[in-house]
Amino acid sequence: MREKTVAIVGTSMFAKAVAVEFLRHGASVLFLDNQCFSSSITFQAEEGGIVTSFTCACTSDWRRIGDAIYVVTSQTGEELLQSAMKIASFMELGQLLVMFPGYFMAEPVARIFREIGNNNVSICEMTSSPVVCSMKADGIIHIHKRKKKLKYATYKSHTDIPALALLKDFLPMLSLASNTIETSLENINSILHPLPILLNLATVQRSPDTFRHFIDGVDEQVSCLMHLMDEERLAVGSSLGLELEPVLTQLKLYYGNNSARTIFEYIHTPECPYNEIRGFGLSSRYITLDVPNLVVNTARLAHANMVPVPLFDACIALANPFIANAEFPK
Numbered sequence: 001m002r003e004k005t006v007a008i009v010g011t012s013m014f015a016k017a018v019a020v021e022f023l024r025h026g027a028s029v030l031f032l033d034n035q036c037f038s039s040s041i042t043f044q045a046e047e048g049g050i051v052t053s054f055t056c057a058c059t060s061d062w063r064r065i066g067d068a069i070y071v072v073t074s075q076t077g078e079e080l081l082q083s084a085m086k087i088a089s090f091m092e093l094g095q096l097l098v099m100f101p102g103y104f105m106a107e108p109v110a111r112i113f114r115e116i117g118n119n120n121v122s123i124c125e126m127t128s129s130p131v132v133c134s135m136k137a138d139g140i141i142h143i144h145k146r147k148k149k150l151k152y153a154t155y156k157s158h159t160d161i162p163a164l165a166l167l168k169d170f171l172p173m174l175s176l177a178s179n180t181i182e183t184s185l186e187n188i189n190s191i192l193h194p195l196p197i198l199l200n201l202a203t204v205q206r207s208p209d210t211f212r213h214f215i216d217g218v219d220e221q222v223s224c225l226m227h228l229m230d231e232e233r234l235a236v237g238s239s240l241g242l243e244l245e246p247v248l249t250q251l252k253l254y255y256g257n258n259s260a261r262t263i264f265e266y267i268h269t270p271e272c273p274y275n276e277i278r279g280f281g282l283s284s285r286y287i288t289l290d291v292p293n294l295v296v297n298t299a300r301l302a303h304a305n306m307v308p309v310p311l312f313d314a315c316i317a318l319a320n321p322f323i324a325n326a327e328f329p330k
Contacts, residue, residue: 027170185236185244
């Protein structure tokens with residue numbers, strides 16, 4: 001039945017992790033990947049010390065999109081735009097395209113759908129992945145924690161879509177936002193990711209594989225700057241009539257409440273799953289994706305609404321030399 005089938009684009013770690021969430025709630029999952037050379041794919045996920053094996057259908061035939069009520073993708077940037085051109089050709093009325101994380105991609109993806117004449121499909125964006133995960137050395141996906149609240153919205157703020165309401169049956173942590181500008185602005189990776197790398201360049205480059213982003217990269221001073229940068233993000237939201245959640249509030253909503261007063265303090269509490277997050281440097285998505293897609297677009301909204309964002313501007317200036325052939329989104 002289409003109502004219980006989810007087509008997931010790609011077979012990345014995040015694609016498999018979100019597949020686990022749908023499978024846990026009774027959905028059937030079909031992976032869509034040009035590199036699928038067999039009719040099924042098997043992977044393992046570990047949570048709380050328990051390893052579970054999953055086997056799902058897999059195909060390189062994009063026409064199979066028609067079998068699903070949801071088409072879900074964790075792709076971003078140019079990779080997402082390339083996939084959107086294929087997805088748009090096969091989606092139909094009643095289906096919902098679900099994208100995460102929030103990277104200000106709803107409008108360019110909707111434009112692709114319009115250009116091929118497909119105006120029947122609703123496009124939804126989630127702020128982030130439903131879980132924090134990493135890949136273990138043995139190829140098993142380690143699910144550190146499941147987020148307790150996550151915003152989602154459709155492009156053009158459509159809310160009377162049956163598939164949108166049903167999505168909470170599979171991802172119960174979802175909370176409806178005003179629009180996809182809000183879901184993208186609420187992606188706190190703009191605050192958590194670039195600044196610690198750019199302020200620890202020498203240390204990161206000496207040991208990019210072992211550098212623990214939050215433990216080695218964030219001290220009380222860096223945390224203070226992250227809070228100031230977050231105030232800039234909140235001011236951008238306020239200028240657009242959006243009431244955004246501060247980073248610290250989001251962390252507590254995602255992973256568990258405690259008495260921490262700063263990002264630095266929260267990182268060092270048992271609730272926070274960031275202790276072993278490592279291996280992210282100048283060539284990682286923390287810079288190559290988060291800066292052009294999150295930081296730059298937030299700064300553009302700020303400048304258009306006369307909101308000063310000196311730390312966002314500083315991140316852009318510092319990262320620009322390290323992003324090969326940087327062409328920040330217009």
